[in-house]
Amino acid sequence: MVIxxxxxxxxxxxxxxxxxxxILVGNNQAQQLEKALKDDPMPDIALGDGKTDHNFMKLCKESYVVSAKSKVEPVNPNKLPKPVVFHDGRLVQRPTPLIALLTVLWIPIGFFLACLRLGLLLLLPMPLVYYAVWALGVRVYIKGTLLPPAKKSIGQPGVLFICSHRTLLDPVFLSIALGRPIPVVTYSVSRFSELISPFKTVxxxxxxxxxxxxxxxxLQEDDLVICPExxxxxxxxxxxxxxxxxxxxxELVPVAVANEMSMFHGTTARGWKGMDAFYFLMNPSPAxxxxxLNKLPNELTCGAGKSSYEVAxxxxxxxxxxxxxxxxxxxxKDKYRILAGTDGLVVENPTFFPK
Structure with a gap:
């Protein structure tokens, strides 16, 4: 129970x-605790700061005061009983008073910058986008072998890029890396996101x-990007x-993507997904x-007798x-059931502030 x-x-x-x-402080804390407990036994342990928590601490069997001068460090993720895999919310950092103030002051600047960055993604030829986004503070690092487009004149089938999924912009930055727009297959993204996409979405x-x-x-027409997660x-x-x-x-080519954000997360499970790209590009200097990676050898594909599950x-x-x-x-489904209590389907007419 949380009070x-x-x-x-x-x-x-x-x-x-x-x-x-x-606001629960002082006497209110003790009153709400007594109301919640009713006929239940006393709580075993109370933790407080020793200034305003005395009243509710008296209702517990044992009380411990945490001094404001105590040096407390966050628990290392390796020591948590369970790893944190899923979480939601837009803010990357804990909103201390200073960080909250800086965030509020940055939002109008960041939104203008995001619109400018997105405009360049939509309007400029893909070979020039790399230099344009770098000039506007978006750091793009490219590793591995850049594959040429499939030769349709000789009937060569398109390559299927298998991409890990960090934000909605994964296919965009893959296209920037390759210097050409690569169509992408999507599932349950907002219509607005499809509308502002710089390449074909299916x-x-x-x-x-x-x-x-x-x-x-x-794949008979072009290369293709898919995010199997x-x-x-x-x-x-x-x-x-x-x-x-x-x-x-x-013709499978794995692609590993990673990103860095300092202020806003570019993903959401409960908010409006149409703003995901804007939030990522609103960061001062996202990366x-x-x-x-190398194309998967034929002996490791279904063509050599491997099952689809083994390949995946x-x-x-x-x-x-x-x-x-x-x-x-x-x-x-696991993610959306944990975070949003749904199966993750996007409604046809989303609002800016969905329930």
Whole structure:
């Protein structure tokens, strides 16, 4: 049970006003604790600062005062009982008074800068975008072998780039690295995101036969990008890959992407996804690292008798090893059920402040 200061909500929107009995401090803390306990036994342990917490600490069997002068450091992630894989919210750093002030002051500047950066992504030829975004503070690091486009004149099929998923802009920065726009297959992204995409996007239906047919047709026309995780992950983990892609092509190129943000996360599970690109580009100096790995040898593909699951799992491990991340068995549904209580479907008419 969590007992804390409650914010008033009107028609699903937070008003910013505090509910009665007000901010929980001093006597309010003790009153709310007594009300919550009713006939339950006394709590075992109380922790407080020794200034305003005496009243509720008296209701517990043992009390410990934490001095303001105590040197307390965050727990190392390796020592947590369970690793943090999923979390939501837009802020990268804890909003201390100073950071909160700087964030508020930066938002109008950052939004203008994001619009300018996005405009360059949409309007400039892809070979020039790399230099333009660097000039505007977006750091792009490219590693690996840059593959030339497929030769359609001799019937060469397109390459299927298997990309790890960090933000909505993963295919954009892969296209910047390759110097040409690469179409991408998407699932359940906002219509606005599709509208502002600098290249062709193809929405998947999650019907296996329909999606397989669409991807095969696209590969006959051009190279293609797919993110088999189906959703983004902020922490150093790679989610489970959907295995459908391995059945559709033997021309598979794994792509490991990583990014850095100092102020805003470019992903959300409960907010409006149409703003994801803007939030990432609102960071003062965001960074993207794109590592294009060697094309998967034919003996490791389904064409050599491997199952689609074996191929998907091996590529997941390759990407995780390249990034020094860990593989997980979590899926898109796991993420959205944990964070949003849904299956992660985007509504047709999203609002700026969804419930």
């Amino acid at each position: 804390g200061t409650e914010i008033n909500v009107f028609r699903g929107r937070a008003t910013g006003l505090v509910k009665k009995p007000g 929405r998947l239906s999650r019907d296996r036969a329909t999606d397989a047919s669409a991807i095969k047709r696209l 189906g959703t983004t992950c902020r922490e150093p983990f790679v989610l489970r890959f959907s295995a459908l892609f391995a059945e559709l092509s033997n 993207y690292e794109v590592t294009i 799992n091996s590529i997941q491990r390759m990407i995780a090893k390249t990034l020094s991340y860990e593989c997980t068995s979590f899926t898109r």
